[in-house]
Amino acid sequence: MREAAPCICATLDDMAVVHIGGDGHDERVFATIDVVRWHGDLLWWPKLSRCTACGQDWMIAQEERIYDDHYLKRLTPDEAGAIMARDLWPDDFLCYEAVLRFGQRNSRAFRFLDPRSGLLPIIEDLRKERPGISEAEIGELIGISEKQVVRLMGPEGWFERIGRKLLAL
Ligand SMILES: [Zn+2]
Known part of the structure; x- marks a missing residue:
């Protein structure tokens, strides 16, 4: 019924x-x-x-x-x-960050993302919101390891590289 x-x-x-x-x-x-x-x-x-x-x-x-x-x-x-x-x-x-934190606590349904295309803008958003956020915290929120976050951001740090480019303008 x-x-x-x-x-x-x-x-x-x-x-x-x-x-x-x-x-x-x-x-x-x-x-x-x-x-x-x-x-x-x-x-x-x-x-x-x-x-x-x-x-x-x-x-x-x-x-x-x-x-x-x-x-x-x-x-x-x-x-x-x-x-x-x-x-x-x-x-x-x-x-x-609070939205992702809520997801991390309450949802296990991770979506597969191509790291190169999908994750960098998210890392960028999180760091814009809270510049002091650590790689470990970012990794926890988006479901990858701290090491993978570091690797994604490049050998010398993606943000530092962007920053230097801006300074060079
Ligand atoms: Zn209703």
Whole structure:
């Protein structure tokens, strides 16, 4: 027998991982959840969404570069109202490092990436956000070893090389 529940919001954790693809769970979740507003600006991943069936508001971060997941935070009406009225967002997923950290803790579904094409922009984003982040921390977040991070960044350090190029201009 089929359940007649109009949506599956109630079955989700307050901080939920919804993997993209696979068994179709994501399709069932997003069948009734529509985007209300994107955060925009430099933060391309967070958005406010609402379930058209039960009215539940969610803050959702999309992470397609490493984990291939959506991360959902259940919002109170007050929290959703603050986003709508004053552009005040809960800070859970506002930093990209926090999004990856959440994925690293809660998701095991790594996506295969060609290191040369996929990972350098991510390393660049993480270092822009927090210049002091270590190779070990980066490796942990994107699912490769510290040694691989160092190798990816080149023998003399990718950022140092870029920096020197800029200084030479
Ligand atoms: Zn719902």
